[in-house]
Amino acid sequence: MLHAVCLVRVHQASGFLRLVLVSRCSLLAARLALDTASTSVAMALWFVLGVALLLPLSPAACDHIPDGLVQMACHDRYFMMAVNFSFGEEEPRFNAVDGMGVYPITKQYAARCGYSVLTVPGQVELRASYFSCHTDNKDQVFTFSFNLTVTHEGREVAYALNKTCSPSLPWSPREVTCEINYIEVSVSVGDTCPAMTQSADWNALSTARSSTPSDWQVMFYTAKVQLPPMNLSEACKQGYVFELTNGRLVFRTPYGQPDSFSTEVNGVPVEVVHATLFSRHSWVVFMVELVAACSMSEGSHDGGHVIWETPEALYPSLNSTQIKVGFGSELMELQIAEERGLAVSQHNATIQLHIPYNVEGGYRKIFVNSDLYEYYIFNLYFEQISVDENHLETRLRYRRVLHTPLLPHPLFINDRTVHGDWMFSVYLGDVPEDVELAALQLNGHEMTLSQSNASTITKVGYTNKTSGFILNVSFDDPIVLHQYSSADAVFQYKLDINYTLMVLPENEPFYYLTSVAALFSDVSPPTFHAICFESGISFKLNYQPFHYLWEISIGSDLLTPELAAHRGYIMSNDSKTLLLNVSLFTPGYTYKDITLNGFLGTFEILMRERKTLEVQGSTIKTCPFSPMExxxxxxxxxxxxxxxxxxxxxxxxxxxxxxxxxxxxxxxxxxxxxxxxxxxxxxxxxxxxxxxxxxxxxxxxxxxxxxxxxxxxxxxxxxxxxxxxxxxxxxxxxxxxxxxxxxxxxxxxxxxxxxxxxxxxxxxxxxxxxxxxxxxxxxxxxxxxxxxxxxxxxxxxxxxxxxxxxxxxxxxxxxxxxxxxxxxxxxxxxxxxxxx
Structure with a gap:
């Protein structure tokens, strides 16, 4: 589908057209065969394909670059610069620099000239193709020069950056790059020409034969419709780039050009650009047919995976294609990728890639919209290698940014409270790594994370990039609410918790509210065991865990050691037992049924709820007494x-x-x-x-x-x-x-x-x-x-x-x-x- 450069000599004699195919037809050979005229044509091709606009200069670049600001790396087919986003208040700006000027890399200019800018959590990445517009290419040594502009403390600062790279892999005869914003095709000009078997080749040849001599033109095909040819200057104005480098011809186009078309291959959306570049010089025709096809699948999701698809045979292949897959700048063999959780399957001539949400190499971003949501981002790097019937290798590489829709990310509460420990233990789980716990509010009281009196909070991290927080609050903490139902004999400790979480790096707050309670049944006020003796009544109380909730009083007066001493009671009190001996005729007694032989003396001890002082129980003891007087x-x-x-x-x-x-x-x-x-x-x-x-x-x-x-x-x-x-x-x-x-x-x-x-x-x-x-x-x-x-x-x-x-x-x-x-x-x- 994508042919090497072919030289066609055209002889016209006796009223018919004669075609002679040259077996080894590189441009270099063509130049040698065409004498001075062909050399002039080649020089014209170099001039037309290398046209660029001179743009205004950017601010002067500084020499000193802060540590950690920029990382630069050379990869197989591109150069990458990663800028730490935390250094600036705004996204950084990039300018390409060559010997003729400085060129701001805008969105439109990047797609035309082989640059792509991608924002990922924490940094901004610039990728530059080895054939990008302003790259200095000398004998497969590529030099990149950029000015980086960041805004720091309200002031713009520029840094001059450069890097020299060489490809780590040899070039394939045909290489197609489906970047996030453009398609780039490069073909070797020194390979043997294949036989012309497609009708489009002959149609292009017919058009080339009738074209103006020495005028390089390009002709596009959309859905089997041949468009009128245009010269390279006009094609350049429409955003297309044709460039002849040392040994390779490069064609680049942004997505969605008027001369491209969309179709479906086995149910997968595909964008196709079919162009034929030609020029006639006397009886010699130079013609290059370029076809680029890229899967435009944006991915789908099934609740736990993102699924991305591409047709298995976008380019002719004798056998099954070789596949590598990865994220960012890493490409892995299929076996290694599957060990990390990715799954590649082939079905109905379609390759399906299943990417788990939590796979290593992906990004998770948290979003707050009343509730907490998340979406996953995958900077996919996919390579497919096929060999056609002419034994020409096509290397197809995809760079795709896949993401899920907004997915609810529910946090969960696990109440781990053990009643016997007399302490709330509450676990807040599945907190993403880019979410921090900033503050706590317990029953309306603000609590800083440094407080550790009766309350502590502990962070626990996990390998799946989430964390959990364990909150411990003693039942005795004053902030814990107590509620007693005398009708049901149920006591409740209650804790309302408001977690203040901060989503990074935007520092957007999210509030998560929950409530926990500890219920104790069969809870009743203290009851004394009372015994009558000759001169009074003896009361004994064995303390139970909930007895502290009540105050003990004689009438309206709280029972204290001072009150007992003042009234003549004998009292002893420790952590386990309260003993109270009340002598006859001391305050607090009531008497009835008084006769000459004696009377009944009654003494009452009241149990009052500690906060409301409401009487919720009592111990009443009545004893017969028979004093002489x-x-x-x-x-x-x-x-x-x-x-x-x-x-x-x-x-x-x-x-x-x-x-x-x-x-x-x-x-x-x-x-x-x-x-x-x-x-x-x-x-x-x-x-x-x-x-x-x-x-x-x-x-x-x-x-x-x-x-x-x-x-x-x-x-x-x-x-x-x-x-x-x-x-x-x-x-x-x-x-x-x-x-x-x-x-x-x-x-x-x-x-x-x-x-x-x-x-x-x-x-x-x-x-x-x-x-x-x-x-x-x-x-x-x-x-x-x-x-x-x-x-x-x-x-x-x-x-x-x-x-x-x-x-x-x-x-x-x-x-x-x-x-x-x-x-x-x-x-x-x-x-x-x-x-x-």
Whole structure:
């Protein structure tokens, strides 16, 4: 299909045309045969084929080239220059240089003159054919000169570069290069001419015979249509290049020229350029037929491979073609390529190349568009060698840039958390090598990668050019969210993670959000094991892993060593066990079913959720107690006393005949030694004393009997209840008494003559009766001025008008004149309280 240069001598005699084929017909032989005229024609061919435009000069080149900026290399059929893209803010520019000037390598000029510029991740590559326009070719020694212009720190800098190369392989008779932007054909001018068997040869010969002498012309064929011939100057204007070098004729054309045509060969798109170059000198015709055909397959993909195709026999071949394949500048034997994962198959006279996405030599580029996408780029280098029936070798080489469409690149999360480790372990996987983890946000809190308190992150690299990140966060880290469902008895640790990833080299951010949780079922608040003993209750708690989520309180007060010491509790606490011994009559008890024989004492420990302080559980223990003597001061203003009268009444006395200050107030129950009184604290003759922080209600139990000297003797038992002012809603009013806490009671036995009773009526304080117990956490109080004399009451039940500037924290005492009778208290105390 592509013939060597042939010399045809044309003799015209006796009205017919005679053709004589010369067996060894190189241009050099033609020149020798044509004398001076043929030599002149050859010189004209050199001049026409070497026409180039003189272009403006570029900026002056600098001598010093930074290390790592440029790499230059000579290959089999081309020279390559790779420029590190990180040196400049913009893509570098290339200018070709020869003895006549400097020529910017634009996109159009590159396709015409044998240059190709390709941007790959991290660098820009310039490839120059050995037959490119401005290459100095002397005896197969090719010298390339370029000016490289880069923009660095806002300033253009130019560097002068040159390189001398020689082909490492001998030239084949026919060589076709299907570059990314042009087709180049070179043919040796010293080979034997094959027999002319195609009709196109004869048609061209007919046209050449009638052409103007010494005028080199070219004629194109498109889909079996012969186009009118054009001279080389016109062909040059249309982008075609014909060049005669030492021993080879070169033809180059960009893709998509008007004189080329597209077809399909075995279902593969192919672009074909069929040109015949000819010139007639007298009775001699010079004619070169050039046919170039390139597969235009852009590749397809099947989910894991890119598939590229080319017809098996674009050029005549006696046997199967030899194939080499590679990427970039490397060509590999077929066996080596298959060992690396590439697969080459032949089907229906078509060669199919299957390229795995992750093959060595390809590029992966990440793209952000809401989600993370990727596409794969392959700088394919493919060689096909065939030998035709005339034993002429055709070497066909392809340079193709294949790529996939945008493919979703999902990252994945693997929750590796082991509950027993009490730590989140989260793996973010399949992160491409050109994506960096820049920052983390955990439950809305920014975390730098250098932080390593209770959280650490570790990068793991893999051979498939991906990496993973392992994030470890302790359950105890303050940023971890805790959530407890008391209805389901389920506790949850939760971690919302926002990964900030940076796509290189554009530094484009991508945010990947995920959430992990650790669920624990059958989680309930702590429960104490309680035991009753004679003088109180003992509580024991064995700590479990989740018990730290709750706070332990007595009422509204947090249980602390300070609170326990202040209230008289005995507490010991370590990492495994909490022991609490609560003595009877210490704060926190409630009492009910009080009789002469005893009562029920209840103590409650509350479990509050640590953050909300919501009560989510409790341990309540009720025990029976039977002390000989006790006093209970209730929150609703009742004093209940069991007094041992045997300490004051001599043998034979009757406790049932005792009474309070109000002689009508007698015991509700009595036996031989004890009496039980229960009465409102402001009834039965009780006195009230207001202190700075407390209010005290006092009464006395009297028992009269004659002594041995027949004198009247009165034994009395002083009983009192003291309430803290801070806990009172109303200190006392006509109708109601309210206290947040029970009062502190005291029983004091005294014996004295009746005559001395009036002179010694001062009752003992609560501090004299038993140790005072004070709350650890007191409600804040306003600073008060000393109370002045209060205005007289106008009517019963009216509010007191306090002096200007006085702001009491509670209502002050007004002693009621309404006192219940003993009969009312004895028969129906509740009725009297509710009515009054």
């Amino acid at each position: 006790f006093i209970v001061c209730s929150t609703d203003g009742w004093m209940t006393v069991v007094a041992d009268m045997s300490l004051t009444i001599p043998q034979g006395g009757i406790p049932a005949l005792t009474n309070l200050i109000d002689t009508e107030c007698g015991p509700k129950e009595a036996d031989n030694t004890r009496a039980l009184f229960s009465f409102p604290i402001n009834a039965c003759g009780s006195s009230i004393k207001l202190g700075k922080d407390n209010v005290t209600y006092q009464n006395e139990i009297f028992s009269k009997y004659p002594d041995v000297n027949k004198a009247a003797v009165t034994d009395r038992v002083l009983v009192q209840c003291m309430y803290p002012l801070a806990g009172l809603h109303r200190l006392f009013s006509v109708y109601r008494f309210e206290s947040e806490t029970a009062g502190v009671g005291s029983i004091i036995h005294k014996t004295q003559p009746t005559a001395d009773l009036q002179s010694n009526t001062k009752p003992a304080t609560a501090q004299e009766a038993q140790p005072a117990v004070t709350r650890v956490f007191k409600a804040p109080r306003a600073t008060r001025r000393p109370l002045k004399a209060l205005p007289a009451r106008k009517a019963l039940g009216e509010p007191v008008a306090f002096p200007p500037g006085h702001n009491p924290t509670a209502y002050y005492i007004r002693v009621s004149g309404l006192r219940p009778s003993w009969k009312e208290l004895k028969d129906s105390p509740e009725t009297w309280i509710s009515r009054n």
